[in-house]
Amino acid sequence: QKEVEQNSGPLSVPEGAIASLNCTYSDRGSQSFFWYRQYSGKSPELIMFIYSNGDKEDGRFTAQLNKASQYVSLLIRDSQPSDSATYLCASPGGSARQLTFGSGTQLTVLP
Amino acid sequence: DAGITQSPRHKVTETGTPVTLRCHQTENHRYMYWYRQDPGHGLRLIHYSYGVKDTDKGEVSDGYSVSRSKTEDFLLTLESATSSQTSVYFCATAGGQETQYFGPGTRLLVL
Numbered sequence: 001q002k003e004v005e006q007n008s009g010p011l012s013v014p015e016g017a018i019a020s021l022n023c024t025y026s027d028r029g030s031q032s033f034f035w036y037r038q039y040s041g042k043s044p045e046l047i048m049f050i051y052s053n054g055d056k057e058d059g060r061f062t063a064q065l066n067k068a069s070q071y072v073s074l075l076i077r078d079s080q081p082s083d084s085a086t087y088l089c090a091s092p093g094g095s096a097r098q099l100t101f102g103s104g105t106q107l108t109v110l111p
Numbered sequence: 112d113a114g115i116t117q118s119p120r121h122k123v124t125e126t127g128t129p130v131t132l133r134c135h136q137t138e139n140h141r142y143m144y145w146y147r148q149d150p151g152h153g154l155r156l157i158h159y160s161y162g163v164k165d166t167d168k169g170e171v172s173d174g175y176s177v178s179r180s181k182t183e184d185f186l187l188t189l190e191s192a193t194s195s196q197t198s199v200y201f202c203a204t205a206g207g208q209e210t211q212y213f214g215p216g217t218r219l220l221v222l
Contacts, residue, residue, distance in 0.1 A: 034210070034211075045213070098169065
């Protein structure tokens with residue numbers, strides 16, 4: 001069974017710092033990963049997806065995928081208090097593109 | 112926002128009673144999913160659908176059933192609610208891409 005593991009945190013960083021969130025996975029066949037952000041009491045929203053090895057940048061967010069080491073990470077540069085949320089990584093698979101989620105990492109950005 | 116609504120948004124029920132949660136989407140997405148979210152477990156897939164009347168079990172399907180008679184509606188039924196089914200339930204949809212979009216969630220308390 002596919003497993004996706006996240007360092008559960010919680011993680012606290014000062015405003016303006018880089019927040020690093022990590023995820024490891026068990027299925028070597030996994031081809032892509034999604035990062036969702038979930039504010040307290042709200043539903044998850046997609047912030048990044050990555051399909052290939054290396055880095056993908058979108059504004060202050062950078063997703064990194066290393067298939068050889070089976071990990072994926074999300075870097076948030078110039079962290080803001082509004083980035084405080086739980087971040088979930090997920091890997092799709094199966095006939096209906098089901099997602100397997102990690103347990104999430106709670107990030108707090110301190111002003 | 113993929114035009115996903117869930118009803119009810121909050122429900123309190125008693126052990127042993129049947130409960131039906133509704134997910135409605137306006138995006139004509141083929142795939143629909145039901146997840147539950149509990150502290151320390153992230154999001155876990157209950158059931159999913161890959162078309163009208165085509166459904167299958169997810170990771171935590173025991174005690175749940177689903178139906179999809181129209182593209183836009185996906186119903187989740189707890190046949191006989193138990194306290195262990197107290198949770199937040201999220202519906203999600205996906206179209207041609209793998210990206211899943213989430214509804215606002217339903218908070219269910221089983222007493």
